[in-house]
Amino acid sequence: MIKDLSSFYSKNALAMKRSEIRELLKFTRKPEIISFAGGLPAPATFPVKELEEIAVQVLREKGAMALQYGTTEGEAPLREAIAGWMTHEKATIKPDNILVTAGSQQGLDLVAKVFVDPGDILIVELPSYIGGLQAFTSYRAKMVGIPMDDQGMRMDKLEKVLAKLAQRGKKPKFIYTVPDFQNPSGVTMSLERRKQLLALAYRYGVPILEDSPYRDLRFTGEPVPAIYSLDDQDQVIVLGTFSKIFCPGLRLAWIMAPAEWLDKMIVAKQGMDLCCPTYNQLIAAEYLRRGLLPRQIEAIRELYGRKRTLMLKALKQHMPKGVRWTKPEGGLFLWVRLPKTMNASELFPKAIEEKVAYVKGSAFHCDGKGLNTMRLNFSYASDEQIAEGIQRLAAMVKKNLC
Amino acid sequence: MIKDLSSFYSKNALAMKRSEIRELLKFTRKPEIISFAGGLPAPATFPVKELEEIAVQVLREKGAMALQYGTTEGEAPLREAIAGWMTHEKATIKPDNILVTAGSQQGLDLVAKVFVDPGDILIVELPSYIGGLQAFTSYRAKMVGIPMDDQGMRMDKLEKVLAKLAQRGKKPKFIYTVPDFQNPSGVTMSLERRKQLLALAYRYGVPILEDSPYRDLRFTGEPVPAIYSLDDQDQVIVLGTFSKIFCPGLRLAWIMAPAEWLDKMIVAKQGMDLCCPTYNQLIAAEYLRRGLLPRQIEAIRELYGRKRTLMLKALKQHMPKGVRWTKPEGGLFLWVRLPKTMNASELFPKAIEEKVAYVKGSAFHCDGKGLNTMRLNFSYASDEQIAEGIQRLAAMVKKNLC
Numbered sequence: 001m002i003k004d005l006s007s008f009y010s011k012n013a014l015a016m017k018r019s020e021i022r023e024l025l026k027f028t029r030k031p032e033i034i035s036f037a038g039g040l041p042a043p044a045t046f047p048v049k050e051l052e053e054i055a056v057q058v059l060r061e062k063g064a065m066a067l068q069y070g071t072t073e074g075e076a077p078l079r080e081a082i083a084g085w086m087t088h089e090k091a092t093i094k095p096d097n098i099l100v101t102a103g104s105q106q107g108l109d110l111v112a113k114v115f116v117d118p119g120d121i122l123i124v125e126l127p128s129y130i131g132g133l134q135a136f137t138s139y140r141a142k143m144v145g146i147p148m149d150d151q152g153m154r155m156d157k158l159e160k161v162l163a164k165l166a167q168r169g170k171k172p173k174f175i176y177t178v179p180d181f182q183n184p185s186g187v188t189m190s191l192e193r194r195k196q197l198l199a200l201a202y203r204y205g206v207p208i209l210e211d212s213p214y215r216d217l218r219f220t221g222e223p224v225p226a227i228y229s230l231d232d233q234d235q236v237i238v239l240g241t242f243s244k245i246f247c248p249g250l251r252l253a254w255i256m257a258p259a260e261w262l263d264k265m266i267v268a269k270q271g272m273d274l275c276c277p278t279y280n281q282l283i284a285a286e287y288l289r290r291g292l293l294p295r296q297i298e299a300i301r302e303l304y305g306r307k308r309t310l311m312l313k314a315l316k317q318h319m320p321k322g323v324r325w326t327k328p329e330g331g332l333f334l335w336v337r338l339p340k341t342m343n344a345s346e347l348f349p350k351a352i353e354e355k356v357a358y359v360k361g362s363a364f365h366c367d368g369k370g371l372n373t374m375r376l377n378f379s380y381a382s383d384e385q386i387a388e389g390i391q392r393l394a395a396m397v398k399k400n401l402c
Numbered sequence: 403m404i405k406d407l408s409s410f411y412s413k414n415a416l417a418m419k420r421s422e423i424r425e426l427l428k429f430t431r432k433p434e435i436i437s438f439a440g441g442l443p444a445p446a447t448f449p450v451k452e453l454e455e456i457a458v459q460v461l462r463e464k465g466a467m468a469l470q471y472g473t474t475e476g477e478a479p480l481r482e483a484i485a486g487w488m489t490h491e492k493a494t495i496k497p498d499n500i501l502v503t504a505g506s507q508q509g510l511d512l513v514a515k516v517f518v519d520p521g522d523i524l525i526v527e528l529p530s531y532i533g534g535l536q537a538f539t540s541y542r543a544k545m546v547g548i549p550m551d552d553q554g555m556r557m558d559k560l561e562k563v564l565a566k567l568a569q570r571g572k573k574p575k576f577i578y579t580v581p582d583f584q585n586p587s588g589v590t591m592s593l594e595r596r597k598q599l600l601a602l603a604y605r606y607g608v609p610i611l612e613d614s615p616y617r618d619l620r621f622t623g624e625p626v627p628a629i630y631s632l633d634d635q636d637q638v639i640v641l642g643t644f645s646k647i648f649c650p651g652l653r654l655a656w657i658m659a660p661a662e663w664l665d666k667m668i669v670a671k672q673g674m675d676l677c678c679p680t681y682n683q684l685i686a687a688e689y690l691r692r693g694l695l696p697r698q699i700e701a702i703r704e705l706y707g708r709k710r711t712l713m714l715k716a717l718k719q720h721m722p723k724g725v726r727w728t729k730p731e732g733g734l735f736l737w738v739r740l741p742k743t744m745n746a747s748e749l750f751p752k753a754i755e756e757k758v759a760y761v762k763g764s765a766f767h768c769d770g771k772g773l774n775t776m777r778l779n780f781s782y783a784s785d786e787q788i789a790e791g792i793q794r795l796a797a798m799v800k801k802n803l804c
Contacts, residue, residue, distance in 0.1 A: 001637065008517055009517065013515065013666055013670060018669050043465075043466035043467075043470055046466060048469065055461065056454050064448060067650070068445055102679075105676045113540070114411060115415070117412045131676070205404055235403065247469035249469035249471070249680040250681060264415055267420050271418060271421075271533070271540045274533070
């Protein structure tokens with residue numbers, strides 16, 4: 001029997017980190033705990049009835065195709081439907097710019113595999129999406145975090161970092177951002193920042209990875225143009241997904257990129273899983289063909305918008321002075337900042353005692369900071385749970401105020 | 403605009419190779435060409451009717467779960483069903499030994515990601531499955547090929563290689579084999595060789611990766627025990643899949659491994675795609691629960707067995723002297739060996755002129771050899787196409803005999 005497994009693992013495998021959120025889920029699944037920790041869509045929004053019909057139709061009309069291997073880049077009707085859908089943001093999008101992926105997580109893994117050698121520098125946000133950090137870590141990228149404020153990533157800080165790197169002859173492989181209703185902070189990057197970001201990306205010759213799962217889930221305020229829609233230099237790679245606007249259980253998402261970049265990614269995906277499930281792709285294509293997506297998005301927006309308002313109200317009502325939080329105009333998450341002396345990681349067991357859960361903000365920081373922050377999800381809990389859960393959380397915070 | 407894309411790509415990405423088969427498919431899709439080049443299952447075998455019923459049932463009974471994110475390791479009912487299914491080979495298999503993957507290709511990619519640093523040595527067969535070679539190449543493994551004969555991998559050669567490596571203080575990360583009705587050769591490893599392989603693996607402390615997509619598709623002869631069923635040292639990692647015994651369009655397969663190895667693979671899969679599609683997993687679990695798999699396998703065996711016999715008959719009837727081929731007892735492929743002076747790669751355009759296609763054998767050789775060999779698939783073409791296609795192929799070979 002082989003005893004020392006670690007001598008067989010790759011350096012990448014040894015660097016891999018378990019997702020703190022996924023591990024937390026086991027813990028927070030107990031029915032008595034009100035969990036704001038996950039990031040799950042509300043199952044009440046899933047279009048089960050419509051899918052019953054479509055699932056059968058696809059098998060009846062295209063069974064032999066639906067159950068066969070498909071092409072690596074994705075089924076033509078789905079690529080066309082996605083490209084068509086995205087032209088409302090940018091008219092030049094073609095099906096050839098779309099690679100269908102197994103969720104955006106595969107997009108993150110794939111982009112990292114294609115771009116990152118160990119030690120390569122990536123720019124990320126502080127805080128940043130944990131699944132991105134996890135994928136990048138698994139290729140041993142060196143991540144440089146740029147602080148955010150309520151306008152998004154701070155461009156003065158980014159400029160300094162890029163200039164300093166350039167002085168040392170170094171260039172990041174890409175700049176990773178979730179510009180709309182960011183996970184975890186709920187912050188949306190302002191138009192001015194988006195323009196500055198593109199200008200910096202052009203000046204320093206660095207691609208941008210725009211991860212955009214929540215963009216269509218805006219409750220209030222005016223949409224800010226997507227970064228890729230402002231890009232005229234083919235320098236933005238986009239991750240889009242059906243997980244938050246349709247359902248996550250089909251595991252369908254896409255990478256949208258200039259065709260030249262996409263070609264290398266298609267070769268990479270061949271070796272990773274050959275193709276996404278043909279059946280699921282044809283189901284999604286038919287769902288889009290029937291024009292059901294806009295109505296679905298509208299219903300989700302309404303539901304999450306109401307839940308967000310409930311959570312903001314409860315926070316205002318119960319949280320003690322010195323605690324601040326973001327007021328997201330869309331998405332699934334908001335961000336709570338405790339007084340600097342408090343530590344959300346140390347407080348977590350106390351929250352569990354009070355039967356309420358969150359994710360500590362430091363899990364989203366590539367530099368391990370953000371100790372006084374936490375992420376709250378408002379899409380999954382019921383209205384009653386939101387009211388009750390925030391009350392419990394606030395009581396715990398009050399008790400532990402220094 | 404960024405001009406020099408290659409300066410952004412990782413070394414792994416620069417090493418990636420396009421699958422010659424997948425590229426060929428475009429070429430061989432013309433309706434006038436009889437293609438023995440692909441490896442597609444016959445769509446006539448897909449259980450479309452049963453799936454129509456199950457697809458709806460799953461949505462009705464478990465819609466909220468089926469369309470939600472699932473656990474990384476796979477849905478409990480499916481892991482249980484797979485473990486249960488595999489106990490007919492080895493009684494100690496538990497659901498905890500199963501990780502559900504997006505096809506066996508993800509299994510190959512995942513195992514490579516977890517085990518392989520650039521330059522690490524892997525043992526493969528000559529010839530070997532092209533998707534394995536592709537996945538291993540994408541992590542820049544150094545592959546050492548071991549020749550095969552009609553009993554499978556040659557253990558005398560393997561022993562020499564392992565001994566020589568040990569002398570230099572080196573150890574392969576694993577030994578990769580497709581022991582049953584191998585893709586591409588159609589050869590099955592004999593029981594004696596399997597025992598020798600395990601003995602060598604134990605002696606040199608090297609894990610075995612047993613890739614077993616065709617094992618249940620035996621037409622004639624007696625089953626040889628699976629390598630993992632002979633293993634009492636927890637040293638075999640197994641790749642199993644529904645693609646060839648059920649259908650490939652759901653993209654469901656599994657890694658079976660000792661729980662300790664599996665744990666690292668689960669962390670790796672978190673970062674790769676979070677989880678496989680919950681909907682597909684519940685469909686497959688219900689299909690197995692209904693006990694439909696054995697009947698399905700029986701029908702596939704009967705069909706492919708007949709097609710194999712047709713192909714063997716046509717080869718015997720038409721091929722000129724000096725051409726040899728394997729007589730597989732199962733699976734989807736057989737292997738043709740032309741006279742040593744002939745080159746299957748150079749002959750390919752001539753075959754296309756005659757409107758028949760195959761895959762050149764050198765594509766399956768990590769050392770680029772096997773120039774006089776070709777792989778023929780017998781699962782996809784119709785009976786008439788098999789008779790006609792082999793006649794065309796034989797005519798082309800005769801014309802070009804030196």
